[in-house]
Amino acid sequence: MFLRILRRSLTINKKRKALTISVVALGTGVIAALLSIALVIGDRLEQELRTYGANLEVVPAVDSLRIEINGVDYSNTARGAYLDERQLPKIKTIFWRHNIVGFAPFLPVMGSLKDNGRTISLVGTWFEKPMPAEDEPDFRTGVKIVYPYWQVEGRWASDDSSVSEAMIGAKLARVLNLANNDHFTTEVNGRFQRFRIVGIIRSGGVEENQAFVQLAVIQKLMNLPHKIKKIQISALTIPENKKARKDPAIMTPEEYEKWYCAPYISAIAYQIMEVISNSRAKPILQVAESEGVILSKIKLILLLIAIASAGASILAVASGMTAIVMERRSEIGLLKAIGASNRQVEALFLAEAGMIGVFGGLIGYGLGLFLAQIIGKSSFNITAPFNPAVALITIILAVIITLLGSLFPLRSVAALEPVVVLHGQE
Amino acid sequence: MFKRILLKSILRRKRHIGLALAIVIVGTSVVAALFSVFSNVDVKMSRELRRYGANMVVLPAQPPLAGSPTAESQISEKELKKIAGALNRPQVVAWIPLKYQVVVINGSKQAVLVGTNFENMVRVKPYLRIEGRLPRNTEDRGLLVGVEAARKLGLKIGERVQLGSGSSNLRESQTFQITGLVKSGASEDNRLFANLMPVRKLLKSTSIDVIMASVIGGMQSIEQLRQTIEAVAPRVRVEPVLKIAKSEGQLLNRISALSLIAAFIILTITTIAAMATIQSLITERRMEIGLMKVLGARNISIIALFASEAGIVALTGSLIGYGIGIALAQIIGYSAFGTSIDLNPVVFVTVLAIGFLIAVPGVPFFIKKITKIEPANTLRGEY
Numbered sequence: 001m002f003l004r005i006l007r008r009s010l011t012i013n014k015k016r017k018a019l020t021i022s023v024v025a026l027g028t029g030v031i032a033a034l035l036s037i038a039l040v041i042g043d044r045l046e047q048e049l050r051t052y053g054a055n056l057e058v059v060p061a062v063d064s065l066r067i068e069i070n071g072v073d074y075s076n077t078a079r080g081a082y083l084d085e086r087q088l089p090k091i092k093t094i095f096w097r098h099n100i101v102g103f104a105p106f107l108p109v110m111g112s113l114k115d116n117g118r119t120i121s122l123v124g125t126w127f128e129k130p131m132p133a134e135d136e137p138d139f140r141t142g143v144k145i146v147y148p149y150w151q152v153e154g155r156w157a158s159d160d161s162s163v164s165e166a167m168i169g170a171k172l173a174r175v176l177n178l179a180n181n182d183h184f185t186t187e188v189n190g191r192f193q194r195f196r197i198v199g200i201i202r203s204g205g206v207e208e209n210q211a212f213v214q215l216a217v218i219q220k221l222m223n224l225p226h227k228i229k230k231i232q233i234s235a236l237t238i239p240e241n242k243k244a245r246k247d248p249a250i251m252t253p254e255e256y257e258k259w260y261c262a263p264y265i266s267a268i269a270y271q272i273m274e275v276i277s278n279s280r281a282k283p284i285l286q287v288a289e290s291e292g293v294i295l296s297k298i299k300l301i302l303l304l305i306a307i308a309s310a311g312a313s314i315l316a317v318a319s320g321m322t323a324i325v326m327e328r329r330s331e332i333g334l335l336k337a338i339g340a341s342n343r344q345v346e347a348l349f350l351a352e353a354g355m356i357g358v359f360g361g362l363i364g365y366g367l368g369l370f371l372a373q374i375i376g377k378s379s380f381n382i383t384a385p386f387n388p389a390v391a392l393i394t395i396i397l398a399v400i401i402t403l404l405g406s407l408f409p410l411r412s413v414a415a416l417e418p419v420v421v422l423h424g425q426e
Numbered sequence: 427m428f429k430r431i432l433l434k435s436i437l438r439r440k441r442h443i444g445l446a447l448a449i450v451i452v453g454t455s456v457v458a459a460l461f462s463v464f465s466n467v468d469v470k471m472s473r474e475l476r477r478y479g480a481n482m483v484v485l486p487a488q489p490p491l492a493g494s495p496t497a498e499s500q501i502s503e504k505e506l507k508k509i510a511g512a513l514n515r516p517q518v519v520a521w522i523p524l525k526y527q528v529v530v531i532n533g534s535k536q537a538v539l540v541g542t543n544f545e546n547m548v549r550v551k552p553y554l555r556i557e558g559r560l561p562r563n564t565e566d567r568g569l570l571v572g573v574e575a576a577r578k579l580g581l582k583i584g585e586r587v588q589l590g591s592g593s594s595n596l597r598e599s600q601t602f603q604i605t606g607l608v609k610s611g612a613s614e615d616n617r618l619f620a621n622l623m624p625v626r627k628l629l630k631s632t633s634i635d636v637i638m639a640s641v642i643g644g645m646q647s648i649e650q651l652r653q654t655i656e657a658v659a660p661r662v663r664v665e666p667v668l669k670i671a672k673s674e675g676q677l678l679n680r681i682s683a684l685s686l687i688a689a690f691i692i693l694t695i696t697t698i699a700a701m702a703t704i705q706s707l708i709t710e711r712r713m714e715i716g717l718m719k720v721l722g723a724r725n726i727s728i729i730a731l732f733a734s735e736a737g738i739v740a741l742t743g744s745l746i747g748y749g750i751g752i753a754l755a756q757i758i759g760y761s762a763f764g765t766s767i768d769l770n771p772v773v774f775v776t777v778l779a780i781g782f783l784i785a786v787p788g789v790p791f792f793i794k795k796i797t798k799i800e801p802a803n804t805l806r807g808e809y
Contacts, residue, residue, distance in 0.1 A: 026695045033691070048680065051673040052478065057611060065578040066616045067536055069526045070635075074536075149672045175488060204483060204667040284611040285553045290477040297474050298681065300762050301467070305460070305688050308754070312456040312696050319449045319700075371691055379684035 002344070006351055017356065023320040024360025024398050025367055027312070032368025032394040034306040036384035037376055041302065044382045045295055046236045050101050051148050054232035055287040056269055058083065061280045071169075071206030072121045073108045082227035083279055085215070090275035091233065092133035099236040099263045102145030105228040107218050108210075111186035113176070120172065120186065121210045124218030124228075127167075129159045143212065146234045150207065154180040154199035161216040166195035169208035173200050188221040233272070233281075237265040239292030310397075317360075318405030321353060325406065329416060337418040346410050353406040354399055361398025365391045428727065432734055443739060446704055446785065450743025451750065453700040453784050454777045457693050458751020461773045463758050464685040468678050470763045472642045475677065476519050479551045480638035481670040482648050484509055487661045500633035501662060508658040513639060517647045520549035521639035523622055527629055530590040531618075533599070537575050538617045539589060541625025541634070544570070550640045554614065558583045558606025567624045568605040574615040576607050583607065589618075591629050600628050644675050693780070700784040716801040725797045736785045744781025748774060 060081035067074040083105075091103055107124040126142035133139045144156050157165040168178065178184060178197055185194045201207055219225055244264040248256060259267055265288045269281035283289070325332075335345050372384035486501050501509070506523060513521050525541035544560040561568025569589075571581050581587065583604050590599035602624070608614055626632050641647050645666060652664035666672075718728055752769060759767035 026698055030692055030695050034688070048677060049673075051676060053669055065535070065537055065575055066613075067528055067538055068613060068616065069528070069538055074528055147669075149668045151668060151672075203669060204665045204671070205669055282611045282615075285555060286479050286551070286610060286612060288611070289553045290475075290479075293477055294474060294677075297471070297762065301681075301685070304463075304758050304762060305685070305692075308456060308460055308692070308758075312452060312692065319445060319452065322445055375684065375687045375691065378687055379680050 002348065005348060009348070009352060020320055020324055020356050021360045021363065024317050024356060024402055025363035027314070027317050027401065028361050028364030028394050028398040029367035029371060030312075031306065031310050031397060032365045032390060033371035033375060033384075034302065035390050035393065036369060036372035036387060037382070038299075038302050038306065039387060039390070040376070040382050040384055041380060042295075042299065043236075044380045045298055046238075046291075047101075048380065049291050049294065050234050050236065052287045052291070053149060054104075054146050054234050055237065055265060055284050055291065056233040056235055056272070056281055057284055058231040058233065058272060058276055058279050058281045059229070061278045071209040072119075073110065081278065082224065082229060083231065083276060085219075085226040085228050087276050088231070089131060089133070091231075091272060092131065092136070092139065094268070094271040094275055095260065096235070096263050096268050096271060097133065098135075099268065101234040101236060102141040103231055103233040104141065104143045104146045105215060106230050106232065107215055107222070107224070107228050109188055109218055109222055111188040114185040114187060114192060118176070120176070122186065122188065122218060123210050123212050124215035125212055126215055127157050127159050127212075146232055147203070147207075149203065151202040152199045153202070154197075157198050157212065157214070159214060161214045161220075164193065164195050164214065164217055165198045166211050166213045167199040167201055168197055168211040170200050170202045171208040172211060173197075188218070189223065191221050193217060193221055231276070232284075233268075235263075235265070235268050237263050237268060237288065237291070239296055240264045240266060314401050314404070317401045321402060321405035325349065325410060332416055333418040336416065349406055349410055350403060353402045357399030357402035358395060360402065361395030364398055365394040368394060428731065432731060435731070435735060443735075446736075446739045447743045447746075449700045449704060450739060450781050450784050451747040453696045454744045454747025454781045455750035455754060456696050457780050458748045458773055458777045459754035459758065460689045460692055461776060462752055462755035462767050462770060464682075464689045465770045465773060466759070466767050467685050468682045469642065469768075470759070470765065471678055471681055472644060472674070473519070473765075474763065475670075475674045476640045476642060477552050478670045478674070479553060480640050481667050481674060482639045482641050482651065483665050483667055484637035484639070484655060485663045485665065486635070487663065500631075500635065501637065501659075503632040505659040505662060506634060506637075509637060509655055509662065512651070512654045512658050513637075515651070517641055517643045518651070519640040519642060520546045521637055522546045522550050523634045524636045524638060525622060525625055525629070525631075525634045527591060527625070529618070529628075530599070531579060531581075532588050533590065535579055537579065539625060539628075540617050540619045541622040541629075542619060543622060544619070547619070550638055551610070551614075553610065555609040556606050557609070558604075561605050561621055564621050564623050566621060567600070567602045568620070569602040570606050570608050570619040571604055572615040572617045572619075573607050573609045575618060576604075589620075589628060600624070644678060645671055697780060697783055704784060715799050716803075719799065719801040737782070740781040740785035741778075743785065744778050747781065748777045751777065 060083055063081045064075060085105055088103070088105060091097070091100055094100075104125050109122050109124070110119055111122045112119050128140050128142045128144040130138070130140050142159070143150070152167070153170075154167075157167045166184075168176075173179065176184070180197055180200060182197050183194055184197070185192055195211075195213055201212070215228065219227060243255065244259055244262070244266055246255070246259075248259065248266075248270060251259060260270070261267075265283045269283060272281045273279055332345055335348075336342075368390075369384065369386065376382040376384050484501070486499050488499050501523075522542050527539050527541075528536055529539040530536055543564065548554060548556070548560070556570070558570075560570065569587065571579075575581070581604055583606060585604050586601055587604065588599040589602055602620060608619065622634070639651075641651060648664075648666045648671060655662065655664050715728055719725075752767075755767045759765060
């Protein structure tokens, strides 16, 4: 009997059912869309924030104090401690190797121009050197990867040391009155070297005062084979919490393992120190510290959007259900008049609401996935994949919302007097 | 007569009107809250992104590359005053003058000394980690030492040091006291920081090397400031720090695109859901319409009655919804950004429009329905 009434009430008056289902679908669709986006946006945001450049710097563990103003190093680079260039590929073998976006070695020296004796700051580095790693055969790294914000007029220099090309900062180019394709000869360590300028760098930073040349050329001039002064690394990290700030030396074995296996900046720095001998890796706070805060702000905004829309959807569905129950007062009156108990009437309505919820949730997830693609594509260029967990959550949520929405109006069912309702009075 | 029916219809059908009102309030409050937040999100995020530090620099015409500075490679005190005036704007969060010099510490080792303004330095570079305290006022001969410099030179908080300019001639030196250590993971770690005034006295020079500023509003504001500054001090150059400014612009564009689209979708869906619900309430009133027609009401007066009823619901609902919405927006503003959300008149107009859109759903469709109702059929209960 119950089932028959239920089936009848679902098959007749399809229009009204369709309306309710669409209200539920629309409401849960927004929730499903935001959930789908929230699941994938974290990784994408981290990559986005890598445009701020390196967030880790590795320097020799023991070295003299650097005396440097505006990118010009006044300390004597020929002395002091160095890192070994040959250990660089090991950076791509650490536990979090996939989170290493790129790195670049540096060896700065002072040179004097042959023409006018002016002192200039030369920096030996890698531009975009191929460095096949075990599971990333086309991995390339160098300043082009680490400093995506450099604006280059001309082109990036080659890493092939047989052609001795240079990229020079815009300010240096202006002061020396040099342009692309010009040559300059500089004296370093008593030896002369001629460079061809292929690119002018604009960055608004100290790079504009420097000339970047191939690392191998500087190493040869200085007689410092395989020596480098520092490494800058761009790594994908997650914001550190209080526990992650603890000194690894005083962590319990469990804490240590947890920390080591999370892409915290401190954990990555620690793992790099393990593979580069006599080194000290330190987070560049300007980038590393701000990144965490910004990331959590953006996620908070997303969460607030999701909560606001979930709230709105719940209320919209609830009011839709209320409208339906109100509309069916005379039906309820009739059911009661022919002997249905309050309980039976309520069960009937809840069963109906449950089914509406399931259908609404299913359609809602489909709609949500579609909306997620639109939102994702047009903002962060991400695609939200099908996720069974989100689908399940959406359907469950749809059922809960519909049931909650029906509960409130059903409370008045008991108070309905069949005679009054059937008579049509309010 | 019309007024009486309208009044009665609203008063007698409290439950229905209440429900319709609730739907309008829910719809409009969500729209008001989200639109208020999103119309502010780029300004707020721009302020948040100032954590990354200075995004604009003011440089002398010809910055020193190496060797001793010349008048060309410095910003004079007179220019500094003019630039300070131009930088006194609400979009400038903070700015600092910087004066660099290699100094001799205690007559032996060398390090880079930076003269600046501490109060503003921590605002321009909020990522600095400071241990100890900052020198007090702008005259105080306190010294903030980079962690690397402290380690390598063996300096400690509270210690007094002799700083000499250029040579190791101690007669030229002055005493500073270390008040704190500073850490950034970058060049600051290798330097010493002091107030600009005592540094000027020590170096016997009033000019400075560079000005760094933290500006909200992205590249556009930087461009405006560039024009203002270069107008008052033609010899200097103003440049964006690309590392910060370029990334910031990109990120802000993405975030505003995201919030705009999300807001638009939520707006559409809330409106549709609310409209659908209200519509189901109207179909219920066929009987009433039929009765009115039987009693001789013309279509136009029935439409007028329903339209004014819906209008009252829309107006009341949107006003309440707007109130709730902006309260919600403030809660979001404080929890996400720690500041209030500015009110935007456009949001109010939008909310009012949405309110009417919800409460007067598909008016033409509705009119068609009313005119089509046959009293006899409807009253008998047929559809």
